Amino acid sequence: MSFLLDPVALVLLGFVSGKAYYLLSVFGDSVFRRGAVKKGLVLAGAIVVPVFWVYSALLYVSSIYFPWPLPHWYGGTDWMLNSGLPLGLTRSSGSDVLAIVFFAAYPLWFYAGTRLGLSGHRQTSRQILSERRRIVSDLVAATFPVGGAITPGASQVDTAALVESLFTKIPPLFEDALTTILFAFDSRFLVLAFTGRFRRFVDLDGGETTMLEKRKYLRAWNSNPYLVGIAQMLRITASYGYYTRPQVYQLLGYAGPMTPNLPPWFVSGEAAAGEGHSSP
Numbered sequence: 001m002s003f004l005l006d007p008v009a010l011v012l013l014g015f016v017s018g019k020a021y022y023l024l025s026v027f028g029d030s031v032f033r034r035g036a037v038k039k040g041l042v043l044a045g046a047i048v049v050p051v052f053w054v055y056s057a058l059l060y061v062s063s064i065y066f067p068w069p070l071p072h073w074y075g076g077t078d079w080m081l082n083s084g085l086p087l088g089l090t091r092s093s094g095s096d097v098l099a100i101v102f103f104a105a106y107p108l109w110f111y112a113g114t115r116l117g118l119s120g121h122r123q124t125s126r127q128i129l130s131e132r133r134r135i136v137s138d139l140v141a142a143t144f145p146v147g148g149a150i151t152p153g154a155s156q157v158d159t160a161a162l163v164e165s166l167f168t169k170i171p172p173l174f175e176d177a178l179t180t181i182l183f184a185f186d187s188r189f190l191v192l193a194f195t196g197r198f199r200r201f202v203d204l205d206g207g208e209t210t211m212l213e214k215r216k217y218l219r220a221w222n223s224n225p226y227l228v229g230i231a232q233m234l235r236i237t238a239s240y241g242y243y244t245r246p247q248v249y250q251l252l253g254y255a256g257p258m259t260p261n262l263p264p265w266f267v268s269g270e271a272a273a274g275e276g277h278s279s280p
Helices: 006-025 034-060 076-082 093-118 125-143 159-167 172-185 188-195 212-223 228-243
Strands: none
Touching (some): 006 034, 006 093, 034 076, 034 093, 125 159, 125 172, 125 228, 159 172, 159 228, 188 212, 212 228
16 A cells, blocks of 8 residues: 555455446346445445555554565555655655645545446446347357257247246346346356356357357356356256247157246246146
């Protein structure tokens, strides 16, 4: 911490806090309460800024050295004013006044970081739905590709549209949770961790018939003991849209229509008990 590095560090921490707030709030109030989360963002600043104040002030008055409590590299005042560079600055009455001004600006640096973290992320419901449709389309196409074990691929029987219709039938809480999982599945950081490519899932490969990278990513999820449960849930969701298509279940020798057993919250009464429904 120093007068040169503190503003940068505070902006970065504010940026991370802003991004975290965005991730917790963008998918809707049904899962996350935005007001409570925003209070958490304020609380983060109320913790981070005083820590910087205390540590940097103790350095400035040479009550501790840098990088206390690790081995001594620089004197506290020297580090705060020069940041390890040969600037030759020393403490004086003028530097004390400037130090007070710098310390007073610390909350502003953190706030600026949060604004950067939040900028560009005021997505409308239409934008979120558009991104979700794109992810679903590529997910089902990679799960059931053209030329796979069953002749028609998911894209050829409009599987994505049926999966999207599922979102209008399940409770809002489940819809938000599944949307959150899809956005996480599509994230660049998870794709980077499993494939070495810093791209979104939807940006892997080149076209509908080229699914090598997407399928490699799917296999990585299915082989990971911590993610296999989520991967199976995504596959079941894709299967709902694929195997309930007449072009598919007729090839399997099933007369149809193929209707999954519905959970109690999906419909009420007799259908909830499974009457009149056949399992895929």
